[in-house]
Amino acid sequence: MGWGRNTATGTGGTTGSTTGGPGGGAAETAGGAGGAGGESRAGLAYGIAAYAIWGLFPLYWPLLEPASAGEILAHRMVWSFVFVALALVALRRWGWVKELFAHPRKLGLLTVAAAVITVNWGLYIWSVNNGHVVEASLGYFINPLVTIALGVLVLKERLRPAQWTAVGIGLAAVLVLAVGYGRPPWISLVLAVSFAAYGLVKKQVNIGGLESLAAETAVLFLPALGYLLFLGSRSELAFGTEGAGHMALLAATGVVTAIPLVCFGAAAIRLPLSTLGLLQYLAPTFQFLLGVAYFHEAMPPERWIGFSLVWLALTLLTWDALRTARRSRAAVTRAAESAAERLAEEAATAPATVPAPAPAREPRA
Numbered sequence: 001m002g003w004g005r006n007t008a009t010g011t012g013g014t015t016g017s018t019t020g021g022p023g024g025g026a027a028e029t030a031g032g033a034g035g036a037g038g039e040s041r042a043g044l045a046y047g048i049a050a051y052a053i054w055g056l057f058p059l060y061w062p063l064l065e066p067a068s069a070g071e072i073l074a075h076r077m078v079w080s081f082v083f084v085a086l087a088l089v090a091l092r093r094w095g096w097v098k099e100l101f102a103h104p105r106k107l108g109l110l111t112v113a114a115a116v117i118t119v120n121w122g123l124y125i126w127s128v129n130n131g132h133v134v135e136a137s138l139g140y141f142i143n144p145l146v147t148i149a150l151g152v153l154v155l156k157e158r159l160r161p162a163q164w165t166a167v168g169i170g171l172a173a174v175l176v177l178a179v180g181y182g183r184p185p186w187i188s189l190v191l192a193v194s195f196a197a198y199g200l201v202k203k204q205v206n207i208g209g210l211e212s213l214a215a216e217t218a219v220l221f222l223p224a225l226g227y228l229l230f231l232g233s234r235s236e237l238a239f240g241t242e243g244a245g246h247m248a249l250l251a252a253t254g255v256v257t258a259i260p261l262v263c264f265g266a267a268a269i270r271l272p273l274s275t276l277g278l279l280q281y282l283a284p285t286f287q288f289l290l291g292v293a294y295f296h297e298a299m300p301p302e303r304w305i306g307f308s309l310v311w312l313a314l315t316l317l318t319w320d321a322l323r324t325a326r327r328s329r330a331a332v333t334r335a336a337e338s339a340a341e342r343l344a345e346e347a348a349t350a351p352a353t354v355p356a357p358a359p360a361r362e363p364r365a
Helices: 024-055 057-064 069-091 095-101 104-129 133-141 143-153 161-181 186-205 209-233 244-251 253-268 273-279 282-294 301-349
Strands: none
Touching (some): 024 253, 024 282, 057 069, 057 104, 057 244, 057 253, 057 282, 069 209, 069 244, 104 133, 104 186, 104 209, 133 143, 133 282, 161 186, 209 253, 244 253
């Protein structure tokens, strides 16, 4: 799956000034509206690109075999750091490093985030290359439900009734899938919990996507490089033994990791949070469809029932989020209109102020 994501809202575009010549204000306003529409379309394209790339990862990891999941993971860490470091050098965005070292707590949290995402990445690569694409996709479908559960348990957040219902349906789905698999869906649960925990940690750090990726892969760089050297000393390293094309594919893990993150960042500043929330289901949907239609993984009736329950929970969760956002916007609009009316009434009822007469000037001697 993709890297952790910091979400922002915004629609982009502004209306122009109305101080031009005749008709200038309308033209500029129309231009501003067109700019907003263009920004939204660009944001939607960036968002679809990001989630589509994350969703198509199951097609990429098998290309890296016969490298083991551990070697692929190590290459991803090493080459991600190299690629992002070069990008930040080109962009001259290094001011955050000094600030990060000035706050040891943030540095510690990023280290925890790096450890958690290592578990997530490693298990995901292993599951894809070992015929568990559908079960892995389930992990990212139930991730929003696990995130809500962590919010209650860790942050002591209070849930709305619809959210409680969605979580309950999600738990029922896990039970049905456990019966279907003959065991708890451990791959799904570990992927969901690790990614939700990663998001929780990243929420406390609050730095940009590329900067965060650079910091976390810097933490992972030496252990990953050491592991690759260890594999090489035991003649178990696939890198360099399968031809130049295979080497290029392993080195490209850094680009494949960073590009969807950049696309997501471009989408996040152009789209409302509600739109991003809907787009996030594209990635596990693509993974699920690949698992069923391309990799031909088994889907007995009980798994269809379990996935249907998960999709029902997500539908309820999305509906509740959209309804709450709409009510919040309406409340803000009503408050603004009420404040404007109150100011207008005060201005209308205020007594007119009469300027005081100027003091008489004394005659000169």
